[in-house]
Amino acid sequence: NAGVTQTPKFQVLKTGQSMTLQCAQDMNHNSMYWYRQDPGMGLRLIYYSASEGTTDKGEVPNGYNVSRLNKREFSLRLESAAPSQTSVYFCASSGYRAQGEKLFFGSGTQLSVL
Amino acid sequence: DQQVKQNSPSLSVQEGRISILNCDYTNSMFDYFLWYKKYPAEGPTFLISISSIKDKNEDGRFTVFLNKSAKHLSLHIVPSQPGDSAVYFCAARGGADGLTFGKGTHLIIQP
Numbered sequence: 001n002a003g004v005t006q007t008p009k010f011q012v013l014k015t016g017q018s019m020t021l022q023c024a025q026d027m028n029h030n031s032m033y034w035y036r037q038d039p040g041m042g043l044r045l046i047y048y049s050a051s052e053g054t055t056d057k058g059e060v061p062n063g064y065n066v067s068r069l070n071k072r073e074f075s076l077r078l079e080s081a082a083p084s085q086t087s088v089y090f091c092a093s094s095g096y097r098a099q100g101e102k103l104f105f106g107s108g109t110q111l112s113v114l
Numbered sequence: 115d116q117q118v119k120q121n122s123p124s125l126s127v128q129e130g131r132i133s134i135l136n137c138d139y140t141n142s143m144f145d146y147f148l149w150y151k152k153y154p155a156e157g158p159t160f161l162i163s164i165s166s167i168k169d170k171n172e173d174g175r176f177t178v179f180l181n182k183s184a185k186h187l188s189l190h191i192v193p194s195q196p197g198d199s200a201v202y203f204c205a206a207r208g209g210a211d212g213l214t215f216g217k218g219t220h221l222i223i224q225p
Contacts, residue, residue, distance in 0.1 A: 004157070033212050040123070042203060042217035043158070058212060090157055102148065103213060105157030 006106035013081045021076040023091030032074035036087040081113040120216035133191040137204030144206040152201045
């Protein structure tokens with residue numbers, strides 16, 4: 001009954017440090033997404049992967065890289081963290097478009113960059 | 115340019131009354147609309163959706179209305195309960211993959 005699992009739940013970085021946010025889903029979904037949520041800004045798409053082996057930029061991709069490791073896992077990497085990347089990050093997954101594009105979200109990673 | 119707009123950052127409603135959350139969109143290519151509910155420190159959870167070929171969808175206390183000519187949708191919650199206090203996001207699906215979200219409305223149910 002896990003759904004979408006994200007790690008870590010909290011992280012504090014110093015400017016310039018790097019880190020990888022991990023995400024895994026157990027629903028056999030093809031598509032996976034990374035969103036960030038900032039106060040007053042809603043959820044904005046960073047990167048997505050429509051299927052294993054493909055990744056595409058979303059609305060706010062600068063400063064991030066992603067890897068679709070296999071069908072289950074989709075990681076988000078910050079190579080050189082900046083204070084502007086302080087945010088809550090959500091991973092999500094979905095099945096086929098015919099199913100209505102309902103996204104299932106993880107519980108989020110609270111990231112602070114000092 | 116914001117394609118999905120939720121113009122009310124917050125809304126306070128008395129318990130038992132109707133809550134109406136509004137959402138406007140600008141992209142005519144959107145063909146599917148969803149509402150998500152989010153509690154603090156949790157991920158958003160799917161609430162209800164509507165296809166662009168319909169104008170109403172009901173699920174228990176929740177009803178979503180779609181007015182395509184006005185590019186407007188609304189979520190009605192009747193009756194409102196304390197557990198409905200949360201942030202509600204309107205989202206739309208268009209040509210590209212993924213969903214476009216509004217900024218959210220914080221619904222507060224007053225006892």
